[in-house]
Amino acid sequence: MIWFIVSIVLLLFSAVITGVALSNNVKGAGIGLIPGLIGLLLLIPSCLYSVDVGEVAVIRNMGGSLAGHSEDAGFHLKTPWQSVIKYDTRNNLINFYKDTDYKYEGGSAVGKQVTVNDKSGASADIDIQVNYSLDPSAAEYLYSEYGKQQTFTQNYISNDLRSVAREQSGRFDTLTMLTNRGEYTKAVQEALAAKWKKIGLTVEQVSVQDVRYGDEIVKKYNEAQAAEIDRQKALNEQEVAKTEAETKKIKAQGEADANAVLNESLTDNVLKQHYIDALSNADQLVVVPDGADTLVQTK
Secondary structure, eight states: OHHHHHHHHHHHHHHHHHHHHHHTTOSOGGGGHHHHHHHHHHHHHHHEEEEOTTEEEEEEOTTSOEEEEEOSSEEEEOOTTOEEEEEEOSOEEEEEOTTOOOEEETTEEEEOOEEEEOTTSOEEEEEEEEEEEEOGGGHHHHHHHHOSHHHHIIIIIHHHHHHHHHHHHTTSOHHHHHHOHHHHHHHHHHHHHHHHGGGTEEEEEEEEEEEEEOHHHHHHHHHHHHHHHHHHHHHHHHHHHHHHHHHHHHHHHHHHHHHHHHHHHOOHHHHHHHHHHHHHTOSSOOOOOTTOOOOOOOO
């Protein structure tokens, strides 16, 4: 808008100087055209604007009404009294971690960690990062509701992320927050995606990078972990002993069953047959009648 005003002033000045020179038949009237030419050159920026890849431009009339938007990369024309407000549609990043100072730039922001309370009532500080993109067709609505993108990021996006992170932490106990951050991260991403979809935002990724509880809670957790390890070790030892006992029992039962089968198979007829087979294979055979007292003399 400033270029338009300067251009108009220069054109008017040029017109007055040239008109006076011509009416008085004074030489050098052409010099009066120089401010006009400069004014025309300065008028170009007020009628031309560019859109980069990954940007959307909202066109605003002088009275505050919106004249539409442009999302195609390249140069575009507008009237000199219109202004252009740009929104970045690329993956914007919101990163809250530790005691970082707040800083906002377009659709991105950094700031302090988020303090949450879990289902158990314990308080924790979390570092959370969100990547999101913006639907170009939603730019007009966002500008009409929130103004420039940085204002939208500061007043809505940042506060909404903190709010959702706190709401979802109330669904998980301390143990889950410490040992299974993936479940909590998934819950935050799903909640944000459902909420932001209504205003034309797409959640690309949520990352909970750290969950920090107080020293007392961490100490109790470590003690519980050590006790659980000891308990699991004892259970494993019991399972090994039980397995060894079962193995011995099965082995003993197998031997008993084999002996039983063997005893059942040794009938009188079987024993007589074994006796006959042994005699038939002998090199010498001495027959002693029943009841006889025979002395075998060896040389």
